[in-house]
Structure formats: structure tokens, C-alpha cells
Amino acid sequence: MSERLQRRSFLAGLWAALSAMFGASMTAAAANQPPQKAEGRESRAGIHPWLGVGEQVTADVVLDGKVVAQLNDTATLPGLKKLPALVFDLPPGLKRLQLRGSLRDAEGRAGSFSKTWTVRDMAPISAPLYDGSRPMIERVRAFAEKTELAEVAAPRLPAGTTAEAAFQQLERRLHVQLPTPLRQLLGQAGIHIDDSYFLGPQDLGTVSELLLKGWGYTRSGGPTALDTLLPETVLARYDRSVAVFIEVGDGLGALAWDPAGVSLHEPANSWGDKGNPGARPATPNEGVWYWLHQEHIDEPELLLDDDYQPKSAEAALTNVFQRFALSQAAYPETEDELVIDTAHPRNLLQLSFDGPKKPRLWFRSYDYHYSLY
Structure with a gap:
């Protein structure tokens, strides 16, 4: 097995163990929380598109079936930006996040997309650091x-x-x-x-x-x-x-x-x-x-x-x-999973595309380079 695969296998096992230890209590706690106003939440997420110069993305952000924000961003420079194109509140107990919209390339050709991720929250293990x-x-x-x-x-x-x-x-x-x-x-x-x-x-x-x-x-x-x-x-x-x-x-x-x-x-x-x-x-x-x-x-x-x-x-x-x-526990286990951390004041979510209809949303707050943000 390659070193990279060994590393991913180790991380998957690590998270499974941590989830078994703390996940059940966290789920119960979230279910018993009274409703909170979004503006009262400390945890927020920022979407940071990684597009080619001239590309434009427009998308609704849908949390557990409710549209909460709209992303509209055109890249003037290549690569990820420190400042997010959109910031929104992360509600407690979030289960699914969906993006639906379109990506327009520099020549004006557009393609629509819709993608839903199952959310996994790291807060059960990270919360002590932010207390x-x-x-x-x-x-x-x-x-x-x-x-x-x-x-x-x-x-x-x-x-x-x-x-x-x-x-x-x-x-x-x-x-x-x-x-x-x-x-x-x-x-x-x-x-x-x-x-x-x-x-x-x-x-x-x-x-x-x-x-x-x-x-x-x-x-x-x-x-x-x-x-x-x-x-x-x-x-x-x-x-x-x-x-x-x-x-x-x-x-x-x-x-x-x-x-x-x-x-x-x-x-x-x-x-x-x-x-x-x-x-x-x-x-x-x-x-x-x-x-x-x-x-x-x-x-x-x-x-x-x-x-x-x-x-x-x-x-x-x-x-x-x-x-x-x-960073050892921040990797998604599948392409359809989105890791977040509601204990973190603002999550850095990178949005990139493997094709016009294939968005990829990825939690990068704890990555080696991205944690500098």
C-alpha cells in the first residue's frame, strides 16, 4: 500500500474511533438544543471559489432544504483568495448542504449543477480549543x-x-x-x-x-x-x-x-x-x-x-x-461528505470544479497551507 493510501486509511480509522467515542453524545446534545437565531451563532462558513480567470459561479446555498444565501463570484485572478466570496451561518445540527446553480466559463459557455453533501461536524473533538x-x-x-x-x-x-x-x-x-x-x-x-x-x-x-x-x-x-x-x-x-x-x-x-x-x-x-x-x-x-x-x-x-x-x-x-x-481528522471519508467544524469561528470551504457539472466543496481550515488563512 502506498504511503498516501496508508495515511488515508489511518485517518479514516482515527475518525471512526473518535466518532464512536463522542459522536453519539454530540448528536443527542444537538437534538436537544433550543432553536437559535442564525445571527446569534458564532460559527460561520465562508465559501472560497477556486476558478479560472474569467469563470463565474452562481449558486444557491441550501442548508437542510432551506435556501440561506446566494453565491455570485467571478474570478479576476487564479487560485484561492484569503477573503471569502460568501459567508453564512452554520446552524446547530446541520445534516446536509446543497449547492445548485451554474458555472460559466471565460468564453460564456454555461453548465448547471446540483450537488448535496452529507455534513460531518468536528466540533465534538475541537470544541475544547475554542472555549x-x-x-x-x-x-x-x-x-x-x-x-x-x-x-x-x-x-x-x-x-x-x-x-x-x-x-x-x-x-x-x-x-x-x-x-x-x-x-x-x-x-x-x-x-x-x-x-x-x-x-x-x-x-x-x-x-x-x-x-x-x-x-x-x-x-x-x-x-x-x-x-x-x-x-x-x-x-x-x-x-x-x-x-x-x-x-x-x-x-x-x-x-x-x-x-x-x-x-x-x-x-x-x-x-x-x-x-x-x-x-x-x-x-x-x-x-x-x-x-x-x-x-x-x-x-x-x-x-x-x-x-x-x-x-x-x-x-x-x-x-x-x-x-x-x-488536520489529522479533517478529511472527508467520501466525495459526498462535507466536514465542518461548528466550534471554529469561521470555516474555510473551498469550492472548485472537476467539470462544469461537478462541484467539489472541501473544508480546508486545518490544512497545512490553508490554516494560514
């Missing part, structure tokens, strides 16, 4: 205990060292003040997700230090020299940024925090989203979080919100669990 009434460390512990998709243990510190002392030493050395959510999370837990992990308080340092000490790069001279591989602005960012999470997979990657934040119109380096306006500084400036990877070491991918401003520390740290834990 704003609890401190983040409690959310992470509850998520790990419920799903076993992450390992959370007591932090391992050298004898005679406290997490607070390690944080203060780093702050004095780098002349920064670490974000409070980061201090709380790393100070109270050692966290692994498969082979990837958060660094302990005593192991925190700059991205440049990480690249030079652990990843085999050199400062100057030779094919792996940072001053050769990186633009000056990126090297400066790596010199002042704190690396907090190490990705171990197809190469090495990391999540890092740059206390300096972003410059106006700085490229986000997100996958897709062509023609975007670039980053916008936030007020007050609390820095910017980003992902880096060996495959594109010169293009750190900024974590920005829908206004292209830096995401909060909590959102960035939550993104780790979205990309590396929840």
Missing part, C-alpha cells in the same frame, strides 16, 4: 485528554531552574517581553504532536540560533550560508525572532514570533491569495507570528487575520493544534 471561558493551557489539556491527538506533560526543566527564570533570562538577552499566552503555555506544559513539539522555556532562542545550531546552516560562506540564502530583511527578522515550536516532518519547520511586527504592504507569503494588499501593522504592535520551513527558508509565512493584520498570540498558538492535530 474562551478557560485559560489556554486548560483548553490544550482538555483537547489532548479528549482526543489523544497531542501529548501534554509537565515541562522538563534543568535542576534548579524555573520556567519564570528561563523566560526572564531570554527577555533580558533579547530585550523583549514575551507574549503572556506563550509564557503561560510553555511555563506549564511540555507539548508534543507526533514528532513535532513546543520548545521548553530553557530552550527558547532566536530563529537564527536555531538554524545555526540545529539545522546545519552557517552564518556566512558556502551554499548553506544564511547571508546568501536570505534577503537582509528576512535575516534581520530571524535574528530578533523567538522560535517556539519545531515541526519535524518533510524537512524542518518552526513557528516563531517577531516582536517588531510587520511593515505596511509587506508580503504575507501565504499559499495562494494572489493580488492581496500585503500586511498591515496593528495598533498596538504586539509583533507578528509566522511559519518558516527549510523548503522556502527565505519566505516566512505570516499569520494574518482577515484585515491582513497580525493574528493574536492565542490564535497563533492555537494554529499549531489546527495544523498538526486537527
Whole structure:
């Protein structure tokens, strides 16, 4: 069996186990919920069409037999956009979502389509991560205990060292003040997700230090020299940024925090989203979080919100669990199934077409690249 098929088989088994554990209680809870007004729901879905330039899609969005919105979008640029073409509320207990409409190509030829998906909600396993009434460390512990998709243990510190002392030493050395959510999370837990992990308080340092000490790069001279591989602005960012999470997979990657934040119109380096306006500084400036990877070491991918401003520390740290834990359970089991997550504030649903009459709607909020959105 190929590695890809093995992976899909593993994911199907994982979800089946999780559904057996939590699905029945969730279904009963949804059935017993009183009706809620759509505008009172926190969970929403955004449809992000992926069309060819000049193609136009028009469609009714039908939830459990009721038309709730109409999509009308014409592509002026190729690929997926960060901002959705349409946003609608996700009602509790949703069972089916239908799209019916037409796709018109750049030459004006149109074809009609109608497609219905059976909905599967991930909220039973993801909800602890989005419980704003609890401190983040409690959310992470509850998520790990419920799903076993992450390992959370007591932090391992050298004898005679406290997490607070390690944080203060780093702050004095780098002349920064670490974000409070980061201090709380790393100070109270050692966290692994498969082979990837958060660094302990005593192991925190700059991205440049990480690249030079652990990843085999050199400062100057030779094919792996940072001053050769990186633009000056990126090297400066790596010199002042704190690396907090190490990705171990197809190469090495990391999540890092740059206390300096972003410059106006700085490229986000997100996958897709062509023609975007670039980053916008936030007020007050609390820095910017980003992902880096060996495959594109010169293009750190900024974590920005829908206004292209830096995401909060909590959102960035939550993104780790979205990309590396929840992504394992977010795959549809069939072409007729649509995964959603009503615990997530806004679901990213990609709409593409395998043919004029074959729409494909796909939940991408937890995908490796799409979670940057």
C-alpha cells in the first residue's frame, strides 16, 4: 500500500474511533438544543471559489432544504483568495448542504449543477480549543485528554531552574517581553504532536540560533550560508525572532514570533491569495507570528487575520493544534461528505470544479497551507 493510501486509511480509522467515542453524545446534545437565531451563532462558513480567470459561479446555498444565501463570484485572478466570496451561518445540527446553480466559463459557455453533501461536524473533538471561558493551557489539556491527538506533560526543566527564570533570562538577552499566552503555555506544559513539539522555556532562542545550531546552516560562506540564502530583511527578522515550536516532518519547520511586527504592504507569503494588499501593522504592535520551513527558508509565512493584520498570540498558538492535530481528522471519508467544524469561528470551504457539472466543496481550515488563512 502506498504511503498516501496508508495515511488515508489511518485517518479514516482515527475518525471512526473518535466518532464512536463522542459522536453519539454530540448528536443527542444537538437534538436537544433550543432553536437559535442564525445571527446569534458564532460559527460561520465562508465559501472560497477556486476558478479560472474569467469563470463565474452562481449558486444557491441550501442548508437542510432551506435556501440561506446566494453565491455570485467571478474570478479576476487564479487560485484561492484569503477573503471569502460568501459567508453564512452554520446552524446547530446541520445534516446536509446543497449547492445548485451554474458555472460559466471565460468564453460564456454555461453548465448547471446540483450537488448535496452529507455534513460531518468536528466540533465534538475541537470544541475544547475554542472555549474562551478557560485559560489556554486548560483548553490544550482538555483537547489532548479528549482526543489523544497531542501529548501534554509537565515541562522538563534543568535542576534548579524555573520556567519564570528561563523566560526572564531570554527577555533580558533579547530585550523583549514575551507574549503572556506563550509564557503561560510553555511555563506549564511540555507539548508534543507526533514528532513535532513546543520548545521548553530553557530552550527558547532566536530563529537564527536555531538554524545555526540545529539545522546545519552557517552564518556566512558556502551554499548553506544564511547571508546568501536570505534577503537582509528576512535575516534581520530571524535574528530578533523567538522560535517556539519545531515541526519535524518533510524537512524542518518552526513557528516563531517577531516582536517588531510587520511593515505596511509587506508580503504575507501565504499559499495562494494572489493580488492581496500585503500586511498591515496593528495598533498596538504586539509583533507578528509566522511559519518558516527549510523548503522556502527565505519566505516566512505570516499569520494574518482577515484585515491582513497580525493574528493574536492565542490564535497563533492555537494554529499549531489546527495544523498538526486537527488536520489529522479533517478529511472527508467520501466525495459526498462535507466536514465542518461548528466550534471554529469561521470555516474555510473551498469550492472548485472537476467539470462544469461537478462541484467539489472541501473544508480546508486545518490544512497545512490553508490554516494560514
